[in-house]
Amino acid sequence: MSKRVIERLKAQFGERILETHDYRGDDTAVIAPGDWLEVATFLKHDGECAMNQFVDLTAVDFPEREPELPRFDVVLHLRSLSSGYQRVRLKARLAENQGIASLIKVWAGADWAERECFDMFGIKFEGHPDLRRVLLYEEFVGHPLRKDYPIDRTQPLIPYRQVDGLTKLPPFGQDEGQPFGRIQWQQRLDGRDNQVSPAIAVQLGQKRALSDSSAHEGEGAKE
Amino acid sequence: MEPIEDELSEEGALELPTEPMRLNMGPSHPAMHGTIRMVLDLDGETVKGVDIQPGYLHRGFEKSCERGTWQQVFPYADRLNYVSPMLNNNGYASAVEKFLGIKVPERCEYYRVILGELARICDHLTCNGAGAMELGAFTPFLWMLKLRDFIWDILEEETGARMTHSFSRIGGMAKPPTENLERNVLDLIPKFEKTIYECERAVLRNRIFLDRVEGVGKLSKDRAMELGVTGVMLRSTGIDYDVRKSCPYSIYDRLDFEVPVGHQGDNYDRFVCRMEEMRQSLKIIRQCIQQMPKDGPVSVTDVRVMLPEKPAVYNTIEGTIAHFKLVMEGIKVPAGEVYSFSEAGNGELGFYLVSDGSGTPYRVRCRPPCWFNLNSAHEMIIGGMIADIIPTFGSVNMIGGECDR
Numbered sequence: 001m002s003k004r005v006i007e008r009l010k011a012q013f014g015e016r017i018l019e020t021h022d023y024r025g026d027d028t029a030v031i032a033p034g035d036w037l038e039v040a041t042f043l044k045h046d047g048e049c050a051m052n053q054f055v056d057l058t059a060v061d062f063p064e065r066e067p068e069l070p071r072f073d074v075v076l077h078l079r080s081l082s083s084g085y086q087r088v089r090l091k092a093r094l095a096e097n098q099g100i101a102s103l104i105k106v107w108a109g110a111d112w113a114e115r116e117c118f119d120m121f122g123i124k125f126e127g128h129p130d131l132r133r134v135l136l137y138e139e140f141v142g143h144p145l146r147k148d149y150p151i152d153r154t155q156p157l158i159p160y161r162q163v164d165g166l167t168k169l170p171p172f173g174q175d176e177g178q179p180f181g182r183i184q185w186q187q188r189l190d191g192r193d194n195q196v197s198p199a200i201a202v203q204l205g206q207k208r209a210l211s212d213s214s215a216h217e218g219e220g221a222k223e
Numbered sequence: 224m225e226p227i228e229d230e231l232s233e234e235g236a237l238e239l240p241t242e243p244m245r246l247n248m249g250p251s252h253p254a255m256h257g258t259i260r261m262v263l264d265l266d267g268e269t270v271k272g273v274d275i276q277p278g279y280l281h282r283g284f285e286k287s288c289e290r291g292t293w294q295q296v297f298p299y300a301d302r303l304n305y306v307s308p309m310l311n312n313n314g315y316a317s318a319v320e321k322f323l324g325i326k327v328p329e330r331c332e333y334y335r336v337i338l339g340e341l342a343r344i345c346d347h348l349t350c351n352g353a354g355a356m357e358l359g360a361f362t363p364f365l366w367m368l369k370l371r372d373f374i375w376d377i378l379e380e381e382t383g384a385r386m387t388h389s390f391s392r393i394g395g396m397a398k399p400p401t402e403n404l405e406r407n408v409l410d411l412i413p414k415f416e417k418t419i420y421e422c423e424r425a426v427l428r429n430r431i432f433l434d435r436v437e438g439v440g441k442l443s444k445d446r447a448m449e450l451g452v453t454g455v456m457l458r459s460t461g462i463d464y465d466v467r468k469s470c471p472y473s474i475y476d477r478l479d480f481e482v483p484v485g486h487q488g489d490n491y492d493r494f495v496c497r498m499e500e501m502r503q504s505l506k507i508i509r510q511c512i513q514q515m516p517k518d519g520p521v522s523v524t525d526v527r528v529m530l531p532e533k534p535a536v537y538n539t540i541e542g543t544i545a546h547f548k549l550v551m552e553g554i555k556v557p558a559g560e561v562y563s564f565s566e567a568g569n570g571e572l573g574f575y576l577v578s579d580g581s582g583t584p585y586r587v588r589c590r591p592p593c594w595f596n597l598n599s600a601h602e603m604i605i606g607g608m609i610a611d612i613i614p615t616f617g618s619v620n621m622i623g624g625e626c627d628r
Contacts, residue, residue: 023559023560023561024321024322024324024559024561026560026561026562028560052445052448052449053448053449053451053464054448054449054450054451054595055451055571055573055590056451056562056573056575056588056590058575058588058590060560060577060585060586060588061586075560075575075588077562077573077575077590081448081462081464085464085469085470087562089562107449107450107451108446108449108450109449109450109451109452109595109598109599111598112594112595112597112598113451113594113595116594120285133278134276134277134278135277135278135281135627135628136278136281137278144283144286145285145286145586149286151286151290
């Protein structure tokens with residue numbers, strides 16, 4: 001961690017750095033969510049800070065400190081690989097349903113970190129091109145790392161997804177391959193039908209493939 | 224024999240019309256470790272787009288940590304990177320120690336480094352062995368896993384478990400090193416050197432292997448930094464960032480070792496870097512064996528952090544109370560937040576801990592190296608062939624337990 005970065009931030013942004021602390025040597029600056037992108041961009045491009053490595057982005061939920069302070073802390077860790085491995089932690093306080101700017105244009109590594117943060121806390125990152133759940137599934141109800149997530153309840157069962165415009169290609173139609181249980185065993189035992197399996201029956205000419213457009217009509221006529 | 228006249232090429236390559244195809248790879252594909260799904264957009268065999276979908280092994284690590292005491296996180300931490308659990312144990316223990324502001328005894332530091340480096344060798348052996356196997360070289364895989372088993376024997380003798388050790392404690396280790404540690408490790412060295420030498424001979428001069436890894440899955444320096452890539456993947460691009468060297472923790476500043484770096488960040492560089500890192504790990508272990516104090520405690524004696532000795536618990540009221548308080552209420556960690564990081568098998572393993580002053584963690588955020596390494600795989604895969612996904616994904620060394628947590 002580096003005092004220098006904090007000093008630089010204070011010199012540049014003045015009052016807009018709301019708080020700083022260095023508990024156990026981890027230098028931290030708290031800023032308003034509105035300044036998030038600007039400060040981050042500055043940290044990366046400023047020659048003295050040069051925070052070129054994205055380390056981590058996460059959030060912490062403090063529901064009890066409402067209404068004095070907003071509920072979430074969004075926490076960003078950064079490191080400079082070119083300037084003495086100095087590190088800094090940036091924090092912003094965020095109310096529920098309040099968005100914050102996405103950092104994906106500054107550090108590409110923010111992509112999955114922000115998606116995870118959205119998944120676990122429901123924080124909306126404005127400007128993220130593909131903000132969807134990453135660890136959990138789309139139909140999951142709620143955001144599990146929030147403190148008020150009902151941990152003693154189970155998630156609802158969901159039906160199979162229906163994807164529009166997705167139909168199976170011809171080789172995987174109903175009548176091809178070696179299907180299981182398609183033989184009419186009663187008919188076969190009665191001696192009326194000696195077919196081995198639909199696919200072989202098609203090859204032997206005993207039966208026409210269902211994918212033939214005329215096959216359905218033919219069968220319909222037989223019945 | 225006369226060569227066949229190559230008339231086809233004169234007519235020009237057969238121009239078959241292709242149309243884009245969407246292909247689902249995984250999660251049940253064996254090379255996807257059963258935990259990653261890739262939705263590929265293909266043009267012929269070239270990958271035009273990929274959507275990597277993790278999460279099939281998500282068990283709620285971070286949420287689970289919020290219900291027990293600080294000590295009860297260790298078994299969960301074991302199951303993050305289950306190929307090198309000792310490194311996770313050490314990483315988490317040192318994070319809480321940083322929070323508490325305590326320093327563990329020197330003997331403990333050496334012991335942690337020895338076990339951790341053994342775990343790192345296991346990690347790299349598994350990655351390189353499996354990577355070679357996926358390209359058809361089955362023999363090095365068996366040799367490497369055999370060697371890994373010898374290392375697991377040592378770890379079993381020391382910790383009592385082959386894989387999920389849960390052996391570190393906040394403020395020390397569960398047990399002092401056994402008498403056989405030194406002999407076991409020294410016995411391992413010739414086996415190790417023979418295996419590594421033979422595997423390199425078998426693989427690194429093999430045309431089939433080299434064609435599949437050289438120049439495949441490249442990652443540039445700048446992109447690697449921006450993407451938060453760490454560990455071998457970052458070093459293979461030519462950046463010499465190793466937490467052990469750059470921000471020395473524990474006793475790494477007293478040890479003499481080198482950080483291997485690559486040139487262009489392709490699969491070959493990653494493979495060779497891992498091979499060399501194993502040698503360096505062994506060098507570290509050898510020095511630690513020599514330097515480690517033969518006697519002395521392996522844990523702090525503060526009863527607010529470590530359980531007291533059993534005779535004290537059974538015979539004195541102070542010991543009983545201390546034991547009871549630690550087990551029922553847990554270690555009281557002061558309110559605040561810390562970020563502590565160490566070099567794990569795949570890169571920088573960070574723990575961002577938040578405490579509200581009680582005996583239960585308020586938030587345990589694990590910064591998994593795999594998560595960011597896998598995110599960068601998008602760039603390495605797009606533009607390549609579909610068959611190149613296998614070696615590239617293999618050399619990323621995604622470990623499901625750590626990536627999905």
